Amino acid sequence: MSHPLIRSMVDRLVAGLIVLCVSVAAVPVLVLLLFVLINGLPGMLTPGFFTDPPYPQGVPGGGVLNAIIGTFEIVGIGSLLAVPVGALIGIFLSEYGRNQIGNTVRFISDVFTGLPSIAFGIFGYTVVVLTTHHFSALSASVALAVLMLPVILRATETALVLVPNSLREAGLALGAPRWRVTLEIVVPAALGGIVTGALLAMARAAGETAPLLFTAFGNDIIQTNPLQPMGALSLTIFRNALVPYPNLQQQAWAAALLLVALVAATNILARIYVRRIQR
């Protein structure tokens, strides 16, 4: 191992291996996106994809309007539940949380982040579906809200912690009470981070399937009532993959493309927003 030639050869070899690893690491995402694009585009361009619900076999046409409405509504209600609570907890952690209670909250939040998504489905089922004797979009929203909570919480806390203390001190020095300093000075300064966290949590929630399996139940009819079972893009993809009908399989790919586009758009939106705020 001491001969200089061997050493430099080993060095080149390792460098080559690293480049190999990099190439291999980059392949999956490219392949994935390529296939989703190629297989999803025809379905998306089919007339009726965005405007019709799915039709039974034998009836031509059909689309995923029920799922699009469902995803937006379920994630929307879930965000209405999770964002205020999560932001509040984040504020609590950053401003008042340097104590044992704060550490407990952080620990619980970390635990929640690592839980398998199906656990949230079980939670939604036991707490909402069994008590109301109803599958419903609301139970799915509750499950997703609990899933989003730690993400929003953490993002809020991080954003608030990054706000320089001088801002707080200046506010207090001007005679403003603590709560006004927090709400009117610190939080607006951290808004970029908070909004980003919320958007990313929503993007993640939109892609979840397992929590919806036994809460939202799915619905082939266009449904807007949150107390009724509802469809969602992720459910459509999951279920259509498992049926032998080519037109439904095509809808699955197209729905996947749509979902990926929505998630990407949300991420880009978050980035633009942060850059605007930072200016």
Next chain:
Amino acid sequence: MKRVLIALSLGASVLLAACGGSSVSNNPSTGGPTVVPPAAQLTGAGATFPKPFYDAANFAYNKKFSQVTINYGGGGSGAGISQLTKKTVDYGASDVPLSAKEAAPMGGTDKVVQIASTLGTVSMAYNLDGVADGQLKLTGDTIAGIFLGKITKWNDPALAADNSGVRLPTQDIHVIHRSDGSGTTYIFTDYLSSVSADWKAKTGGPGKSISWPLGDGAQGNAGVATRITQTPGAIGYVELAYVLQTKMKQAALKNRDGTFVIPTAAGATAAAKQFVGTSPSQFSIVNAPGKDSAPISGYSWIILYKDQADKTKGTALVDYLYWLTTAEGQQYAVNLHYAALPSSMASFDLLALKDVTSGGSALLSVS
């Protein structure tokens, strides 16, 4: 006088409709009554055996009566029973009526109403290059052998014996079965238990979920169909509608009389005719005698509570279910290669639906 009567009945129907009841008028095309349901959103879950029929029928019913929407989620017969027990759905669908054990949490079989909704048959679908649709011949023994793991290759002598003249490849057989609690599995294992003592001994008899000796599991009839189409050398049991809709290859099955039949709706009807007095306690029609009988046939059932808590919903439910069992509803089954309900079963269903009450009064306004 006639005009007075018509006016009176119209007035009565308006009143009934206003109270959330249904209105009845004479349907000129079928000659039977048309029941107009009150507005409701119904949710059902369960068997995938009849799901193509239910999907088509529900779509048509909603087109006809836009005030009623029916959301049928499938999930397998086991899920239908389970969700009905927990009352998270308005009705459950199962290819197998309730056993005593399953009915117990619901309060017993006299607390529920079970009606037959359609009649279908199970095919043995396979994915083999070089063997055309209907060319493969299977008997009860060979099917049991395959699903027990005794016959593992397609060119096994036992298969070749029934299939002289067919080039069976040397491929491994990939067995596909259901991973969820399935009424179709029950019908299939009911058949195997009656034709193969070996199968019955090894697996303990028919069931919705059994301990399979081998094979991969897929969800729902649709899942099994998809898996078969995607896996060369695969074989599985699938309801006929799925096979025909996706143009899969299916085997000719030897029935009790010794004839090899390709499962069809007519074969299901022939099998059903052999049994008199079918009811939720006596429902099996597998391995039927008769040269035209398809051997793995069965009814599919819909289960609901006899006493409906919500009167409007209950009324809409029985109206819908009644429609499903009439010729108008059954046409959607026939279009998809299910067999129409024999008139004896349709009458049985009507009587059963009349038993459904809410707050003490019967909901179905059909005589």
Next chain:
Amino acid sequence: MSKGTAERVAPPPLVATSRQRRLVDGDRVFLAIAYGAAALILLIAGIFIIALFIPALPAITTFGLGFFVSRTWDPVRIQFGALPAIYGTLVTSAIALVIAFPIGLGAALFLAEDARLRFLRGPLSFAIELLAGIPSVVIGLWAFFILTPLMRDNVDPFLNHTLGFLPLFQGSPSGYGFLTAGVVLAIMVLPIMIALSRDVIRAVPRALREGSLALGATNAETIWSVILPYARVGITGAVLLSLGRALGETIAVTMVIGNRPQITTSLFASGYTLPSVIANEFTEAVGDVYLGSLFYLGVVLVLITIAVNVLARLLVWRFTGSETASA
């Protein structure tokens, strides 16, 4: 308002005036709301535990700890054991880590080091972040239609040919099963593995790295003898966090695992994982013991995931000195 002008303003009185009392009340209200929100998450956690544990009790009392070592999963005879599902979960996760660890570490070294081809770092980081954001069901869809035939027709026969003497690669492949699920999981944990390893490697003091290079060591030797040993603890944490993610992944795995509760040495065979069983059988479980067994599985899954995650975060934090980029 100008700062610093020497305007003599009377300082606010030390005695609380009515206005100050109101302000303090505002503080109190806000504090109460904030603490209330914190209490809410504690309440949710409490409900979570109850919602998971209580329905599992019928199964816990029936099977006890024997649940963990029983191989039977028979809904007809009401005999349930978690061993096949635990086996499947562990095997697929192990495969995922075996694939993702070297690739992830290599990519992380590239991203963290002052290496050549620096222009690739941005695109690679972006690609990895994209992968992390793709929903699990989309990956499952792709795996179901594209990866499965690829495995069945190309990869599995190749492995059978070359390594078929190992019982791992024997048997006839259907494209579904442990190996395919392991590959899918590897793709899903790759982003975490890379991101965390990169942070861990970046946390190695520059002085150490530069010192090693200054002493004449090559890049490879520096990595092997200086960086990796130093970062060992942190990388272990990264691996554990990836494991935690792999353990809990439900949908993508359910679509390719084959749905068969069995314990077998062949990686081509079909199996079951803890989340898959729950996802597949939850809606149809009738009876307290059947449903309870599924909840029991959920309890097992949650406990294992929590333990792995807590351990991992302890290791990673201790190493990088602070909370790292979100997983």
